[in-house]
């Protein structure tokens with residue numbers, strides 16, 4: 001969907017302007033007014049004013065320096081599987097990591113005693129990472145099985161499944177910030193907790209290293225079981241962001257939404273899934289606003305019926321009105337967690 005009204009450009013286009021400096025960066029693809037819906041798993045949302053795809057670490061560093069010099073916010077997008085992009089799009093820049101960030105490297109026995117390091121670039125898909133571990137007969141990252149993330153997005157969200165979470169297997173992540181050379185930061189210093197991290201402002205994950213060992217065939221069986229369970233319980237045939245809400249302590253968001261009678265509830269083309277109440281699916285022609293209206297309906301109804309304030313796991317990104325964002329997250333959640341830094 002295109003933006004309803006044209007906006008003033010937040011990155012000026014004069015000769016020595018930031019856009020001019022961005023255009024001068026080697027190995028950087030720039031697209032103006034780039035549609036974002038196709039870059040997210042919800043398939044909704046507007047356009048990015050400027051989409052930047054750095055193909056190398058140097059290009060990314062140069063981009064960060066230009067954006068920092070004008071204090072311009074930006075959004076870094078992984079596979080777009082945990083974001084709800086506003087129908088009005090994103091003013092300013094969206095960064096999508098390019099080729100140099102899509103790699104995997106295995107360093108056998110690097111940790112001693114038969115323990116290996118698997119290093120992957122931030123743009124690598126978790127699905128491909130798991131394929132590599134299958135081929136190399138490695139165990140360690142199966143807790144990410146079925147998560148349609150990139151490595152960078154999985155670190156940022158501390159992604160996980162019923163088999164565990166990324167923090168169980170992450171050794172460290174490589175972080176890039178403006179004017180600071182890429183640094184390997186130990187997992188313990190990333191503030192990883194349930195579907196959260198506390199990466200410093202303007203930090204981009206460029207790679208991650210995982211601890212692996214030789215696979216026990218039983219682990220593979222267990223992973224296949226979990227994947228089959230997911231297939232049978234999740235509406236994977238429709239665009240979504242997976243679970244919309246984090247599970248409250250000791251309970252399940254899906255159960256609370258279900259007992260509140262909201263399964264099947266619909267706004268426009270968005271629907272609270274009949275199959276899994278914590279999923280809001282795009283039945284075909286949903287807008288981001290339809291999805292958000294259902295998110296608010298679930299929050300209000302569950303609060304009224306069960307007294308529990310649900311916390312959305314999905315991140316609102318782009319040009320949502322500030323009061324709408326504030327009404328979506330519990331007090332103290334902080335909008336920077338919504339990914340636009």
Ligand SMILES: Cc1cc2nc3c(=O)[nH]c(=O)nc-3n(C[C@H](O)[C@H](O)[C@H](O)COP(=O)(O)OP(=O)(O)OC[C@H]3O[C@@H](n4cnc5c(N)ncnc54)[C@H](O)[C@@H]3O)c2cc1C
Pocket residue numbers: 041075076077078079080081082083097122146147148149150151152153154155156157158159160161195199203204205206236240241242243315337338339340
């Ligand atoms: C069908 C489906 C099933 C899912 N199942 C699960 C599940 O089982 N468990 C689970 O945890 N999640 C699940 N999710 C949600 C989602 O896959 C995770 O939250 C995932 O970690 C998001 O990764 P991404 O690459 O898509 O990130 P995006 O959605 O693109 O971005 C998410 C956040 O990470 C930031 N980010 C992305 N890349 C980087 C980077 N390189 N550096 C710094 N920040 C970055 C973004 O700015 C944004 O704030 C599911 C989603 C879908 C659609």
